[in-house]
Amino acid sequence: MNLLDIRNLSIVLKSATNPILAVDRVSLTMKEGEVRGLVGESGSGKSLLAQAIIGVLDEKWHVDADRFHWRGKDLMRLSVDERKAIISKDVAMIFQEPMACLDPTMTIGMQLTEAVDGEQLTGYFWQKNQQRKETAISLLHKVGIKQHKICLKKYPHQLNEALCQRVMIAMALAKRPILLIADEPTAAMESTNQGQIFRLLASLNQLKNMSILLISHDLENVTHWTNTITVMYSGQFVEAGTTKHIFEQPFHPYTRALVDSSPKSNSGLPAKSRLMALPGSIPILQHLPIGCRLGPRCPRAQQACVIAPKVTNYHGHQFSCHFSLKGSY
Template sequence: MLLLDIKNLTIELETADGRVRAVDRVSLSLREGETRGLVGESGSGKSLIAKAIVGVLNQRWRVTADRFHWLGQDLLRLSPEQRRQVIGRDIAMIYQEPSRSLDPTAIIGEQLEEAIPNHLLTGPWWRRHSYRQKKAIGLLHKVGVRDHQRVMQSYPYQLSEGICQKVMIAMAIAKNPKLLIADEPTTALESTTQAQLFRLLASFNQLKGMAVLLISHELESVARYTQKLSVLYCGQLVEAGETSQLLQSPLHPYTDALIKSVPEFQPDLAAKTPLYALPGSIPTLQHVPIGCRLGPRCPNARKECVKTPTLERQQNHYFSCHFPLTTKGST
């Protein structure tokens, strides 16, 4: 069953110098029980897309799309109250920097209990408080927190980033969402904690059938735990498809460059050999190139690239490039 269906999503920011297009006609879909990765450099628009889905962008941002459906409902046509009800019931999001996302004036126990919906509590009303406490403790155990008494009585600043991240995950799964959006869930965490959190998200997908949209700039980690992958560059979708297919035969030069920049994907690379890197850096939103935004950095760029490429399809493999790598006309 198709949960999320977005076609040609555009997100623009009103500035003193005019309107800036941060996300340019991006399409994205998610089915029930699917895990999809959304990867790209910092500043490519990944977090903006996530925030647009849950509707937390402020009034300066203008969000438009040809289609923006959740379970067949057009979210952009719903009133703010109706949209909050839909999002609050079906979608949860884990934000970057969990210690900043948690309320610094309330202990963890209060915040976690507040995240548990009333309809999930059974029994007489006068026992709801104890049920809510037991449910909160169970959620902490589920995400791997054993010392629940200390954590429940602590403020966010008294806990490590890893524990705060687990608390955020516990709050996100408290309502049994159909879709969990994890926005850079392992930023600034040590490698062992990163692997533990990725395994945790994968287990929710496998055991509960929860769809997961995993957003990260770390291609290696995302590729290991996702079934499908979407690659963004500077607000444009450059390639999407099955994760294994993208890693084996990328069609877009940017995807190819990402793969070549990860040592784990280059087993034949000799020791101390420099990793491949595209020249230059990602442009600012005020000075994005016309047409294909990778153009100034692309090794295959030609004069045709001043026109924005359309999203093309080869079976279940999508790409936006005038000169894809493995077709006639590539270099």
């Protein structure tokens, strides 16, 4: 049984004129213990999809899906409050900018002890403050922060970005989630700190059997840490499959372009040469192309692309393209 099973999820932005279909019938599944990458350029709808899963979108966004199951339970049949109660207990999310997510007026210790789930505490009420503190210290140790006495007394602005991200991970772990959504967890970090955060997430997956949805725009980096990958472009599903198959034999032109633009694929280029890249840029929400939204940039686009392609399943490898690269290998 899948942990998370979403079929044809759409997210509409309500506006005074015409509603905007920001995410168009995207499907996503997660198994227990799986590390899945969600990849695409900035503006492809990755973060929007993640926020729809945990239910933090405000009223201007309307979310609908043919299926939205969590551990076999149909969440679309529940009220918004019931859905949030289930998801908030089992799913945690790490956001892109840890400095912006932490409260600047509270110390790390105050915020971390507040995040500890009261259901985990036992004994009398006067013993629970000490239990919260001990749990907070244990969480900091789990994420690699050994000097807990110093860290607990600091305010967010007194820590560097890498430490703040570790604190955010500790706060997420305080809920003992089954699924952890990491939205660009290493954005704007140095490569050394990036490796530390990714290794930490990998250890959580291996030791706690925690499922992780790793959101990133860097396909090559994600391949080192994931089992499976889903690719999105401009709010539409592009391709999904095992990490090995996606990187070595992509069936969709957009995925092929992402692979070709990676430093590994361009290692043989002369110095100062331009990397391979698709022409143009991702469309804005106010001017979305009809049909396949990659059409204006796609080197294989033809007249049929004005109609959105259906998802094709080829031995577990899914892709959405009228003129795929399947026969090219």
